[in-house]
Amino acid sequence: MDRQLLILSTLCYLVATVRAALVLRAGTFKPGRFNFLMVAFGFVLQTGFLTLRGHALGHCPLTNLFEVFVFLAWSVALIYLVVGPVYQLSLMGAFTAPVVLIIQAFALLAPIDVPSAARVRANPWLEFHASVSLIAYGAFALAFVAGVMYLVQERQLKTHQLRSIFYQLPPLTDLFAAITRLLWLGFALYTVGLASGFLTGQPLPRLKVICAFVVWILYGAILQGRHLRRLAPRHVAALCIIAFTAAVSVLWAINFATQKLPVQ
Amino acid sequence: MNIFCVGLSHHTAEVEVRERYASKPGAENYLRENCGCREALVLATCNRVEVYGAAEAPLEARQIARCLLSVDEVKASDEPAFYRYEGPDCVQHLFRVASGLDSMVIGETEILGQTKKAYARARESGTAGPYLHRLFQRSFRVAKQVRSRTEITRGAVSVGSVAVDLAVRIFGDLRGRKVLLLGAGEMSERTAQILVSRGVTDLRVSNRSLERAQSLASDVGGRAVPFADWQAECREIDIIISSTASNEPLLTAAMLRPLISGRVDRPLFIIDIAVPRDIAPEVNEIEGVYLYDIDSLQSIAEQSIALRRQQIGAAEAIISEHVSAFAEWFQPGAQASLRATGRDLPALTESPLRASES
Numbered sequence: 001m002d003r004q005l006l007i008l009s010t011l012c013y014l015v016a017t018v019r020a021a022l023v024l025r026a027g028t029f030k031p032g033r034f035n036f037l038m039v040a041f042g043f044v045l046q047t048g049f050l051t052l053r054g055h056a057l058g059h060c061p062l063t064n065l066f067e068v069f070v071f072l073a074w075s076v077a078l079i080y081l082v083v084g085p086v087y088q089l090s091l092m093g094a095f096t097a098p099v100v101l102i103i104q105a106f107a108l109l110a111p112i113d114v115p116s117a118a119r120v121r122a123n124p125w126l127e128f129h130a131s132v133s134l135i136a137y138g139a140f141a142l143a144f145v146a147g148v149m150y151l152v153q154e155r156q157l158k159t160h161q162l163r164s165i166f167y168q169l170p171p172l173t174d175l176f177a178a179i180t181r182l183l184w185l186g187f188a189l190y191t192v193g194l195a196s197g198f199l200t201g202q203p204l205p206r207l208k209v210i211c212a213f214v215v216w217i218l219y220g221a222i223l224q225g226r227h228l229r230r231l232a233p234r235h236v237a238a239l240c241i242i243a244f245t246a247a248v249s250v251l252w253a254i255n256f257a258t259q260k261l262p263v264q
Numbered sequence: 265m266n267i268f269c270v271g272l273s274h275h276t277a278e279v280e281v282r283e284r285y286a287s288k289p290g291a292e293n294y295l296r297e298n299c300g301c302r303e304a305l306v307l308a309t310c311n312r313v314e315v316y317g318a319a320e321a322p323l324e325a326r327q328i329a330r331c332l333l334s335v336d337e338v339k340a341s342d343e344p345a346f347y348r349y350e351g352p353d354c355v356q357h358l359f360r361v362a363s364g365l366d367s368m369v370i371g372e373t374e375i376l377g378q379t380k381k382a383y384a385r386a387r388e389s390g391t392a393g394p395y396l397h398r399l400f401q402r403s404f405r406v407a408k409q410v411r412s413r414t415e416i417t418r419g420a421v422s423v424g425s426v427a428v429d430l431a432v433r434i435f436g437d438l439r440g441r442k443v444l445l446l447g448a449g450e451m452s453e454r455t456a457q458i459l460v461s462r463g464v465t466d467l468r469v470s471n472r473s474l475e476r477a478q479s480l481a482s483d484v485g486g487r488a489v490p491f492a493d494w495q496a497e498c499r500e501i502d503i504i505i506s507s508t509a510s511n512e513p514l515l516t517a518a519m520l521r522p523l524i525s526g527r528v529d530r531p532l533f534i535i536d537i538a539v540p541r542d543i544a545p546e547v548n549e550i551e552g553v554y555l556y557d558i559d560s561l562q563s564i565a566e567q568s569i570a571l572r573r574q575q576i577g578a579a580e581a582i583i584s585e586h587v588s589a590f591a592e593w594f595q596p597g598a599q600a601s602l603r604a605t606g607r608d609l610p611a612l613t614e615s616p617l618r619a620s621e622s
Contacts, residue, residue: 160560171436229528232551
């Protein structure tokens with residue numbers, strides 16, 4: 001049942017992605033609420049899945065890589081639904097839906113839904129640490145989305161090649177402001193998540209701690225570069241894309257590795 | 265009942281002819297009282313003068329033209345400029361006009377506002393009855409559908425509006441942006457006026473002739489800057505509009521880089537409408553600087569026009585659907601059955617604006 005909810009949710013994101021791709025390709029994109037509603041519907045189904053899984057496990061469903069990726073996809077949708085309305089709804093949704101689709105499709109298709117060997121006991125600090133860190137990833141994912149939108153818009157303005165999508169994308173300065181706010185939101189949440197990791201009362205895998213700090217330093221450096229005006233907006237946008245890609249790869253790698261490695 | 269349209273437009277008549285027939289106050293009443301129209305509405309814009317009416321018997325274009333001039337005879341040379349549409353052709357023509365398909369600039373939206381005003385005027389004077397009411401209400405709905413379902417209004421189609429459109433795509437809200445006009449040409453003045461209408465309040469004008477700079481500055485509500493000092497302004501300016509008669513570039517990448525080195529996160533939009541160009545093309549390669557010359561702006565305007573033209577087919581299809589639906593209602597049989605059931609033509613209680621938005 002829970003997996004069926006997730007498949008239905010993935011289909012919502014697939015429909016939103018395909019529709020957005022078709023209308024953008026045809027140059028007939030019109031602002032509307034379709035993408036927002038599809039993401040919202042997908043989010044409700046994801047929430048249903050996580051609730052059912054959580055009840056079955058007796059705690060927050062973050063026991064394996066599959067659940068981590070579903071929670072990440074849920075976080076991206078959550079942040080979009082919260083901050084999306086501030087910007088141009090439909091197009092942000094058109095760019096967000098494929099990101100959620102890729103993460104969730106990977107979770108569904110990859111053989112990673114393996115029940116944890118050890119019986120995990122409920123630990124509120126551990127659940128808080130994991131969930132806040134993943135919601136921070138959601139904000140980083142939206143910064144990634146805004147970064148892609150910024151680069152698409154900036155490229156068109158520089159080359160004077162204006163396509164139909166040009167008229168739907170938000171202005172450069174608004175996109176840059178969105179990137180900055182999302183980076184700060186993600187960084188603050190990630191810092192809280194990281195700090196709470198030390199309160200779990202459990203020994204922490206060294207590899208996981210190092211990787212978590214690398215991601216924290218990476219985003220901290222981007223924000224510092226932005227704050228000191230050492231990085232041009234285009235570079236900040238590009239770094240958002242690189243950093244999120246690296247962070248998700250690291251997330252996968254450390255979860256994969258720590259399932260095999262003994263706690264250090 | 266015949267519904268018809270008689271008129272002339274930029275397609276058929278020069279401006280000298282059009283202005284001769286420009287609507288006079290009370291034209292609708294004159295048409296009703298002297299030309300046999302049961303209902304009459306005059307749509308007069310700078311590009312067209314058209315009479316829409318409902319009459320028991322068909323009316324000739326010449327009769328309408330005479331009524332427009334309030335004279336007994338019209339010039340024979342003017343007669344070929346008039347066109348006449350009746351029944352479904354009239355319906356289709358109005359739907360095309362309201363949707364901007366018959367305009368000089370395809371897809372322009374001003375005509376819809378002008379049509380609404382003409383309709384409101386005719387309603388107030390009591391010359392628009394149930395036939396024109398239904399016809400115009402439907403035309404507003406069609407125009408709205410054409411606008412929302414196609415891209416017929418997409419993009420700016422003049423150099424000045426393209427420049428402003430680009431500025432909005434870079435900065436979003438233009439209020440609080442600082443603009444420098446280099447040179448006091450007519451086109452830069454026009455562009456500056458569009459920027460002012462979009463909320464720009466900080467305009468600085470620099471010209472070799474300080475007197476001319478002061479004159480333009482007072483016209484656009486800005487302040488004059490001595491020509492020797494304009495480069496220093498670049499540090500805080502967001503938009504430069506350049507149109508001097510200089511034969512050498514006024515600004516090169518090497519000159520601009522140190523001027524904007526401290527503003528890494530603030531874009532600079534440069535509109536160079538001078539020929540020969542005032543700004544060296546390599547300036548566009550500087551991070552955060554977006555340079556558009558007259559050819560680039562013209563090319564974007566042409567792209568928009570081409571895009572709008574591509575949308576004509578889709579717009580015509582929407583219009584055809586509505587013409588068919590309207591023609592069904594307008595068939596004599598349908599009207600007779602409406603009268604027989606007591607559900608005659610609609611009452612004139614609806615607000616024209618609200619109805620158009622339905």
